[in-house]
Amino acid sequence: MKDLKSAVALAFDLHAGQTDKGGAPYILHPLGVLGMLPPSATETERIAAVLHDVVEDCEWDLVMVRDWYGEEVGAAVDALSKRVGESNRAYLARVMSNRSAMIVKLADMEHNGRECRSESLGTSERAYLASLYASQAVRIRAALAADCAT
Numbered sequence: 001m002k003d004l005k006s007a008v009a010l011a012f013d014l015h016a017g018q019t020d021k022g023g024a025p026y027i028l029h030p031l032g033v034l035g036m037l038p039p040s041a042t043e044t045e046r047i048a049a050v051l052h053d054v055v056e057d058c059e060w061d062l063v064m065v066r067d068w069y070g071e072e073v074g075a076a077v078d079a080l081s082k083r084v085g086e087s088n089r090a091y092l093a094r095v096m097s098n099r100s101a102m103i104v105k106l107a108d109m110e111h112n113g114r115e116c117r118s119e120s121l122g123t124s125e126r127a128y129l130a131s132l133y134a135s136q137a138v139r140i141r142a143a144l145a146a147d148c149a150t
Helices: 006-016 028-036 043-051 062-080 088-095 100-113 124-147
Strands: none
Touching: 006 028, 006 043, 006 062, 028 043, 028 100, 043 062, 043 100, 062 088, 062 100, 088 100, 088 124, 100 124
16 A cells, blocks of 8 residues: 555646646645645545545546555545536535545635635636535534544
8 A cells, every 4th residue: 555655746647737727736736735634634634635636637546546545545535536417415425424535625625715726716606616615614524523522
């Protein structure tokens, strides 16, 4: 099984040449998500943060993630990978089925909500995403709090 260092190197390779909507190198997003994880984040959460978009945006699939990084990381990346045509409700339900995915998704939404990441979006899209992220964050934080209480 590979470690965080290999996941970062892989993410650099897989996201090479990709840019975000603002024109910045895409790799800055998974690295930004990694940097926003809480200090208590596990190795699984750190690796999943770096790889959270490789299934959606690169030529990698979940079998490859599981083969290289194990079932825990594979399950988290699976939960974080939105399917084509999938509703936000179904996607969030899958994210909330995996504790590591919830931790990473909170960091992902925080990073996506930063002004430097959203300044290229239109006003209505920015407002929609801000509202979506806020409601999803409330549900995820409540689920994590309930998990800690048990």
